[in-house]
Amino acid sequence: MTNTVTSPPSLIHWVENDAPTSLRWHSESGASAPKRVVIADDRMTADAAFRLASEGTAMLWRGDFQNARQLLQALARRADRKPPKQATAPGDIFNFHRQAQSQRARTLAMVLIPFDDHYIIPLRRAPDVQQACTEAYGVADGPFVATLRELLGLVGAHEWRKKGVEIPALGGRIHPHYGVFSPVRGEYVGLVAEAPLPTTDVAFDIGTGTGVLAAVLARRGITRVVATDQDPRALACAKENLTRLGLMEQVALVQADLFPPGRAALIVCNPPWLPARPSSPIEYAVYDPESRMLKGFLNGLAAHLAPGGEGWLILSDLAEHLTLRSRASLLGYIEEAGLSVVGRMDIKPHHPKAADASDPLYAARAAEVTSLWRLSVR
Structure with missing residues (x-):
């Protein structure tokens, strides 16, 4: 008889309404849950969000979903302003480019979205992503938190899957x-x-x-x-x-x-x-x-x-x-x-x-x- 050891799910922790809170963390890239999380909503400015993201502080969004998308676009514009490291050797150019892409990805991964049961996003003007999430993640397994960037990626993949x-x-x-x-x-x-x-x-x-x-x-x-x-x-x-x-x-x-x-x-x-x-x-x-x-x-x-x-x-x-x-x-x-x-x-x-x-x-x-x-x- 073989004993199977199942690893416990990774959790993300934050404080909300003066109470410590935890939820399952999901990342297709295998990234660890952010260690620092603050609550953010429509009052968050792009400059303030970029400072937090650059410091490694994630923002769990509680505002309007479409505003979160606009904030992510604003973060991308700010991340793209950073001049790339200069190099002449092709290998160095490639390595510096990958480093820049990795840093950009880490910054944009700091905007987080909550999911309720059945892949429902409990935010104003949130789209129906149940089919896209089911295709990528499988059958829903309760509430969790993921990055907005990952969510938009799987929604895009769903559209590619439909169109071909x-x-x-x-x-x-x-x-x-x-x-x-x-x-x-x-x-x-x-x-x-x-x-x-x-x-x-x-x-x-x-x-x-x-x-x-x-x-x-x-x-x-x-x-x-x-x-x-x-x-x-x-x-x-x-x-x-x-x-x-x-x-x-x-x-x-x-x-x-x-x-x-x-x-x-x-x-x-x-x-x-x-x-x-x-x-x-x-x-x-x-x-x-x-x-x-x-x-x-x-x-x-x-x-x-x-x-x-x-x-x-x-x-x-x-x-x-x-x-x-x-x-x-x-x-x-x-x-x-x-x-x-x-x-x-x-x-x-x-x-x-x-x-x-x-x-x-x-x-x-x-x-x-x-x-x-x-x-x-x-």
Whole structure:
């Protein structure tokens, strides 16, 4: 018999009407509950709120909800006035940019919103967020406190989920769930749609996310696609998308860290592109600490490829332009894994930041190329 130890919920504490009060704290980013909390309402000025937030004092809002949104926008404007640290080396520019983004996020996380039962917000002019919260958090579990910034993020994710992202290669839309990386960078999807197929039998999609690449492979005529992910949210998202597209008969979803059992003549992986440490669970879609997923895919490929098969690695060279990883290192990983490069397809990104000269990472983004590396076992 196994004893399961359940951690007690994190609590947030404050004093209200001269009485100490506590409530459950919820943070999708894993942030700890603020240690200093004051009550705030419509009388709070933006300058006073910014001073409190900069000092690490959180404000539990008791006023009009729409005024809280306006206050958050005012805090963002003040946070954005701080001049960035100057640097010339690409790696330093990237690190300073991440530090600034992290500090900005901490400041904006100081506006807190209370939730009653059933995700009801007990504030004037508060919107109905029950569906958005249920999609992100699951079934309601009593009152709690969360940041307004997180709430607006999950409301935005709910709208993305309803609208979806048009994928030309599918002739349809992919609907991302909260916490699952959205396929807004369509160039990598186009590469998978155009690369010559080594097989139409069995393919693996490693780290499927929304299921977009599994769907593209199925639409291209792959008889059976096995799509893996270790995140239950991603698997639920992929299942919903593949069902909507009518592809579940061709695609099997498996919860796994990288590879499923067996071999396939085509194995596709689009790992996070930047070898840096995530600051929250959601950032694991962008940042791959110490290139764990990239190396894991490459090192496991030979054991899972069928004879004569190909592994497709979809990777941006943004990390190279930011000096986070060199091209020589990438080629070294490939060689050490017993693999050879049999071909490569390149495409320039089309996203807005690649043309935004005001972006701190503009030089790297403007030079960025996304590649599909076709790999075989030596």
